[in-house]
Amino acid sequence: MKIAIGNDHAGTDYKLAIVGLLKSMDIEVKNYGTDGTDSVDYPDFVHPVASDVENGKVDYGIIVCGSGNGASMTANKHQKVRCALCWTKEIVQLGREHNDANILSLPARFISLPQALDMVKTFLNTEFEGGRHERRIEKIPCA
Template sequence: MKIAIGCDHAGLQLKEAIKIELERLGHEASDVGTNTCDSVDYPDYGQMAAQMVSSGKANRGILICGTGIGMSIVANKYSGIRAALCNDVQTAVLSRQHNDSNILVLGARVTAQELALKMLHVWLDTPYEGGRHQRRLQKIKNIEDSVKDG
């Protein structure tokens, strides 16, 4: 699977650990940056990764900033994106089962690396359940379409 991954300066160390794990698992990590600890603006990197997922250039995405809140806001501006800020294994599982999340968002300042890697594994491995959840996702898509159309 091709996975777009991006972060701001606060998420750099966690991004690098996740990239190693993705590659170990056989996934292609498409790194959109940042690649230094210099202060940057998270929307610049969230936008690049979300655009890749929205356009189909990547199957899924992972975004990391200090808390994950900013990256979640940015990513969810894009059509077809269901970015989920997860803080524990259960929310990572449910984000896939119930919401078919296609971007995992993590807060590097509030999530330990070991937990983040556990969440990554379950997020990658958990299938979308469909069924009653599809009706809800369709309602979200309808809202997205109506806002886009003005």
């Protein structure tokens, strides 16, 4: 499995911990995020993640910014991207099961680091249910 990850300055600590988790799971990581805490513009780090998902270069993406909103909005501008902004493990699970989310957006300023790591595990271990949900996904333009 291959995952692209991107973050702004608010998500650096979370990104570093998530990368460590992914590598411990033998998952290949493409890191597009900043490693610093100086203010940066999240679209500069989200577009490469979304492009990799859109073009099939990675299986999934994970993006982290302060609220998760701007990053999610940016990612969802890309064709074939279904980015879910999540703040609980249960929402992550539903995002995968019902919406076939292929990018997880995390709000670093509103969840703890242990929550974030648990959410990443849930994202990776939850399958899309298909069925009635497939019909709904097909109604999303260019999904």
